Amino acid sequence: MVYFAGLKEVVDSYLEPAQVDDIGRAYEVAEAAHEGQMRSSGDPYITHPVAAARILAELRLDHQTIMAALMHDVIEDTEVTKQDLADQFGDQVAELVEGVSKLTQINFRSKEEAQAENFRKMMMAMVQDIRVILIKLADRLHNMQTLGSLRPDKRRRIARETLEIYAPIANRLGIYKLKEQLELLGFANMHPLRYKILQASVTKARGHRKAVIEKIQEQITKRLKEAHIKGMVLGREKSVYSIYRKMRDKVGTFNEVMDIYAFRVITDSEDSCYRILGQVHNIFKPLPGRFKDYIAIPKANGYQSLHSILQSKQQVRIEVQIRTELMDQMAEHGVAAHWLYKTGNSHPAEHKAREWLQSLIELQQNADNSLEFIENVKIDLFPDEVYVFTPKGKIIQLPKGATPVDFAYAIHTDVGNTCIACKIDKQFAPLSTKLTNGMTIEVVTALGSKPNPAWLSFAMSGKARANIRSFVKNMRRDEAVNLGYRLLEQSLAKNLDSFEVEHLEQVAKTINYDSFEDLLAAVGLGRIASVLVAHRLNMDDPQEATPDLGSVSSQPSEPIAIKGTEGLVVKYAKCCNPIPFDPILAYVSAGKGFTVHRQTCPNVKRAHKQNDRYVPIEWSPDVVGEFTCGLEIEVFNGRGVLAQITSIISNQEINIVNVKIDELDGDINILNFEVRLKDRAQLASIIKKLRVVPFVNKVQRHS
Template identity: 75%
Template sequence: MSHFESLRDVLGGYLEPNQVADIERAYKLAERAHEGQMRSSGDPYITHPVAAAHILAELHLDHQTIMAALMHDVIEDCDVTKQDLTTEFGETVADLVEGVSKLTQIDFQSKEQAQAENFRKMMMAMTQDIRVILIKLADRLHNMQTLGALRPDKRRRIARETLEIYAPIANRLGIYRLKEQLELLGFANMYPLRYRILQHSVRKVRGHRKEIVERITEQLRTRLKDSRITCKVIGREKSVYSIYKKMRDKVGTFNEVMDIYAFRVITDSEDSCYRILGQIHNLFKPIPGRFKDYIAIPKANGYQSLHTVLRNKTGMHIEVQIRTELMNQMAEHGVAAHWLYKTGSAHPAETKAREWLQSLIELQQNAGDSIEFVENVKIDLYPDEVYVFTPKGKIIELPKGATPVDFAYAIHTDVGNSCIACKIDKQFSPLSTPLSNGKTVEIITAPGAKPNPAWLSYVVTGKARSNIRNFVKNIRQDEAVHLGRRLLEQVLKSQLEDFPPEQLESVAKITHHDTVDDMLAGIGLGKIASVLVAHRLTSGKDDSDDTVVDMPQKDQAPLAIKGTEGLVVKYARCCRPIPGDPILAYVSAGKGFTIHRETCPNVQRAHKHNDRYVPVQWSDDVQGDFIAELRIEVFNQRGVLAQITNIISNQEANIVNVDINELDGSTNILTFQMGVRNRVHLANIIKKLRVIPFVNKVHRHP
């Protein structure tokens, strides 16, 4: 009975003798069930459930929870059934044990699926009785304390799971005491070298810090004593893991993080908390924007406290938390405080926990499988992260504010580079849409598509931003060179290979370019006229005084537009030209060509008097989709939008955007932007739409 003695001492301090006797019966059953079983460390297996029970006893959990903790592995590892437990200890204890037990009856396809199903079962049991997760947290904490006997790879896997799942759950339930221990042990086993270095560094500066902490503590105590406010002031040390997180999140270097001194002031009432805040702000200068009132607006887990950051006369930063004794106990114990203090009314931590547990039931109902459910729970545990799904159910983690373009690059660089549109939950959405948790995102790509520089205005991930910048920089140069070559050869009516390389290089120098490619890129970007370069090549003129502002002549043969010119050829939004439309191009110095329809009001008169407009035509082998805009006047009926969208999709046109405007009480104007191949494709769509009874008018705009 030696294993039980220390636990009995703790239990006797807050439980009735008959309850302690029931716990001892549970211990005896567990001891018999685990007889002969050993842990990886070489200790008898019974030491593990006793240690888990001891952790819960320190939180003053009720006797049924302690009994379940002692027997939490007997169903899984021993020849004991739930019915046996129900007969011996009652249904409540049996349900708790089953809730914590690992699932072994089902043959899973993968280890990940088995772990996910185990987790799902535990979370669902937790919605029935929150004590299940308290037992599981105690179980995990003792496992983390004894990880040393396992292989390094297994230690890292368990440590990662602890940091990703169990520590955040303890945080979500407001049990900071367990959360901090789980984080520290998880960090020590996940990154042992980083942990040892940081721990050593903290020890080195601790002596110097001790004097400063004592001096600031005395200043705070003196000021508050003079104000006749009852309170106690405690200097706090930051945990190694919290220091690591601040450094990892680039809040500062080790020295900068350690230059922040933390204190906690505990008082008797909310009113005193705000009075203390005023006195401290008079003593030290508060830093603007660093005050948080979690008393008036508690955190999601029910945590309450006043937080402020101050600066003393030497420039030192001082963090202070101000809370009541009850708030402090709630912060330490979270939902476990319900049993510790047996308060009559539900406290904030318990209320928030119940709300979260209710949301878990909804997540379970909507989840397709256990792995999806786990990821859904992780979304809740990491509010600063966004988790979205691929159409195949893979979870993609992105920072808050991420867009479908960030999502595309998170999947693969090639997917991002060839992205043209997206569907969010099967609905077409703009690529700039901020993603929210749990959405399914489908990226639509096209072989000839290229990144759009405008994406840089709304992407948030470094991967997306760097890839777009690099691609745009390199591809724009390559495309400009290719277009410049085509323009020059069109004017010359011969290939550049017909001219000696020395002659091409000489003309490049005369036109103030370092290389022939730079000169061709200048032509493609409209910085220099192709006719001027052609004139120099054919006449042999080497006069370097001529300016390079001459523009292409109108009497030259039209340039064929293939639709694959990328960034150096753009299509005007004012008229949205598509293959089959008569077109012309406006040459913008440094920006390339902008294609307009000849009927566009913006160019009908101007192009006759402006040398920047040049003749172009569609190539016979034009490729890609081009944006066209349709305006559809419809009568208000149920399902109108769905039917029209379905017809457009059936015609293999990609809907890019939809606007709905009310014309009058009975009529709406639907404006669709869609990708079409050519005028014939668009005409077929219009023909299909015009035969719908509730469609009044259809016309292309503009």
């Protein structure tokens, strides 16, 4: 229990003794599970979950969250199972741990897809229990605090992910305390040189600013006392990352950003907030268009405060934020305030967070894959917002740059899908118009109208983009199914209705499609040749004779090379010598079968676009045998060169069929080998070995 003392001190301050005992048991399980494991820094691994749990304890979260944080890596990294945790600590704790755990034992096509799927799983777990993301944010924060032991490229990758995903999520949930720490650490690791320069500049400027800050603070405090209004005035420093972002996006220079002096006034009621605003405007001149009332209209994450930019008589610019104590705590803790203030009432941040989480379910349903889902979520994580009105006066929050199409989908999915026009402030306007604060939008719909794919070029919100994409995909699928139906009937030279439905479905499953409709869509999209499907239907149909394309009446005894060509004559074009698993297509000859070409073959590269006899085909995954291939090796002349090259090729279990030598001017020869090998992997291996030979100048495949 050596690492538990610091955490116990924090949880003792607000949890019941029995709950602290449960946390102690969770620590013992985590310590035993991670025994012997070390972090890349050299520290025992248990220090990481303890640090994550302490971050959450300082936010005063419930004991189940602290327990799950302590054990958040045991399912992934140890032999402990979810059921083990459920038996010892209950289903809720086990679900939390499983929601935070990364995906394992699943094969993905790319690292990006794996990360996106992990993120999708985490977000869906968050919809069920928001504490999942709180644990993940604490986990990420401690990882960011201990990035120093990793390689620079890995540090930058993790820092970028933190700035693009985790800090915006903390912001979206209103947890500014975590958001600012994640941003600062992300910036320091993403751009270390820029961070050091800015940090040094801020430290230097701080000394010059002290007297000005104290004077302004004194002026505001004095005025509030005279007006008998309760209020605590605090000088507020901008974070280094906030300064960097403003320099990059808006202002341009460090001095211009630092010319703004920021203050926060904390008071006891909403009424006092507005009274303080009036007093501050009496002292300093407010700048036009620089006042924002987030109390009357809270931000999307529930944040509430009055913001005003002012200017003193000495031309000093001042930024003032005015809020109540509860608003200030909500700004710091966001959804975590649900556990900090157990009043039974729903706080704005919690209410807004739940609305956002519900929207994630719709994004998930309309996304084809995890990469698309994460793209839509990223759009909704943009911090800037636009506030517009419905004709009845309801306020709708949209991302900055949103259009009437986004507004329509925000009202309801059906309104978006049937939208044909819009009115902005009672005047007709294009659907691509960018909305600004205060506009009143009226959507014109028509029964039977459908989304326009062109809307994707200007729709901004994740909900709008997901729904438009979903419709476009379904529309394309319907067209593909209809085209596939026509192509297949053309290849069959008879009506598909003559086949039993069970037979059609069975053939689809044999070719690894879930349904015959999926197979028709694949034919229409050109993913599988209609002649192959027609052959399969006829071959498996007892009423039909062998089709015209086939001259082989029996099944081959060895695995076939080309998928779906059982009973067909298959030849390999000598002009390009395709080998497994080259991208290929086939030229179909009635009565002669298939001639297989590489897609890059010069003889068909241009012709197949104008000739419907060329069809895309695929290699069978279990293809065996040897295939002819050409190798062109450019070598420097020397004694024994040919013998050494021949030896290297033979040692790779590749049969040499023929060798031709072309002599060039100077000391270079071209060796043209005709070899027999298994597939592209074996070809790549021999090319790699030949390229490192000192006297080899160039190696390439030759048809």
